[in-house]
Amino acid sequence: MNVKGNAVYGQSGGPTSVINASFCGVVSECRKHRETIGTLYAMRHGIRGLIDDDLSDTDQLSEEQLRLLPYTPGAFCGSVRYRLPGDGNDYQKLLATLKKRNIRFIFLNGGNDSMDTCMKLSAFLQQVHYDCRVIGIPKTIDNDLYGSDHAPGYGSAAKFIAATVQSIACDNECYHTGRVNIVEIMGRDTGWLTASASLAGITGRGPDLIYVPEIPFDMTSFLHDVQEVYNRNHRCLVAVSEGIRDASGAFISTETKTDVFRHVQLGGIGRALEEEVGKRLHLPTRAIELSLLQRCFAPLISERDRKEAACCGRRAVSFALKGITDSMVAIRRRNTPEYRIVYQSVPLQKAANTVSYLPREMMNEKGNYVSEAFLSYALPLIGGVPSLPISDGLYQYAKQ
């Protein structure tokens, strides 16, 4: 059953430093198969672009844009946080776009929520017998996508976090009596990002303590841990997930907002712990929030992550051309001593809305640092130094 027609690509959810590398992968692979895929469109602001027929033609991308895009952070096509169906007409409207443009291939690049959108889209198109391949391309710095060994975006975020924590550790060595530094790291439900701070420890300058949402947080134990480290080293570096919660499941963080998916948006855990350490232990303490930089600091991308992101984009196209649909591109790690991976497809049902948690065995017994298993898992993901386009000390990114 050979489908011919046009294709559309969209970006969804939070931006990362390498999602545009995936976009470039889709573009380059589609261009290799002009006989089957005529035009590749890009949705403006994800699924909203498809609903509103707000698409751009990727043949309009300049050579310069294509050269810089693989190194450009953000979401070049525009992203969106929008859950299908927003209103009852969404499906009919996007079907009209697909028909009008003769689109037979859909590629959606995102995380768990985007895979949910992908799955609903696929189910609807099957239901109305509109012949179309739907493939999800993984992307999330959170690394919580089920079905893939890791997600593009994670390696680069992990590298930034490790380098940051290492720099802070250097800084904190300067004075005779150091501070308690509390580094607040993204991660509402999972500790993958916070755990990556431990990679700095391989250099001998990493966090002393790591707390993740998967392990119930106990304030008394925390204060005890901090005091113990401080007594020994005259300083202490804590990496903590924004989403840590107590044994009852309640967030420790004091500030909460809610996003459009009714996910809780957290912040302020660093400051909350800073206050507690100051008040109870009377130690000089400073909270540092890595904030948005975790997902957008392109100067520190991992070259392996960038290459894998590009490859996920290319594979999405080649899978679709082989007749695969209703699936997400996933990375499977080979059980070999050196790092080797293969790309495969997994059903969207598996990937969508299932959260991949940091396994308990990747943390130590006390639950306040990672285990060797995590280091072996994460270290290969931050490898490689990209040749970033830079001029006069300023990084060059693609522009609209």
Add this chain to the structure above:
Amino acid sequence: MNVKGNAVYGQSGGPTSVINASFCGVVSECRKHRETIGTLYAMRHGIRGLIDDDLSDTDQLSEEQLRLLPYTPGAFCGSVRYRLPGDGNDYQKLLATLKKRNIRFIFLNGGNDSMDTCMKLSAFLQQVHYDCRVIGIPKTIDNDLYGSDHAPGYGSAAKFIAATVQSIACDNECYHTGRVNIVEIMGRDTGWLTASASLAGITGRGPDLIYVPEIPFDMTSFLHDVQEVYNRNHRCLVAVSEGIRDASGAFISTETKTDVFRHVQLGGIGRALEEEVGKRLHLPTRAIELSLLQRCFAPLISERDRKEAACCGRRAVSFALKGITDSMVAIRRRNTPEYRIVYQSVPLQKAANTVSYLPREMMNEKGNYVSEAFLSYALPLIGGVPSLPISDGLYQYAKQ
């Protein structure tokens, strides 16, 4: 009058990404002049090391340490914030150290306060007729050292700030309706660091508004500026100094602590403005504090800054050998189209305790962005990409 003897080097004040490059410069130049300078000692924790005779012998540095040190952030010798004389015996104690070790050359690496220490030390040694050269080596990310075109440390901090603001601008382009991002940048009294955010604007992705301590901050004008930008672009990026103050000179920031020099330590201006924008303009707003990373994020050092830092260290030694004392190494920029500098010595009295403010002509007329004059001044300082030692995606820094 040829002095022979040993030398001592010390680091003082806040660490930077390139102060250890200056240290290496001092080490390499001293080693070239063994006939005059026998041993170069390093003070542990700055002037405290001299008072307490807590010195290390730099001949003990390994090849590996010397290879990595020029790229290692922090203050490898240990820093201190201590103002002479802490107690009446300080001078007698450090004189005892100097005599015991036959130290005839003193190099102190730091900012305004360190130059004050240098000056007092020099005056005391002259008073007691202890023959010794005292040379200050400039270092401050704040760039507020009087007598030098710019200070080593500033270029690297400026490059980090520009790259960060550019990344945040990319991130904020993703959604149809963007945020007001307020980036809080160090700078208690001067706007040099905050102004450097504007370098990102050369790439087309920079801040929309810049507020510095030198120009009185007016909340009504600020809110008006933000609303105007937001109406035009659906997003707004603000770079603001922690030390902005109102027309009466009172800090806008709500959080203040005091350091040992009775300088006010600020923080929280980003959050204060975030709250104001949210409450008054009802716009989605996010404050981002760059915090310690501005002074310690070695992966983004400016190669020019690193080289100049090393050169300041070497020149300190060669100036002392020429008989210069009671002076600081300073950078003078030549009035040429291409960037050219010369190193010179300036009397410590000029450098110590005088603050170099961002000149008014480096800001625009409205006082809410830089002028071309600033861009011409700052752009050369962030140039060059260093060959950072990196292995498995992890930066390699010197260890004790």
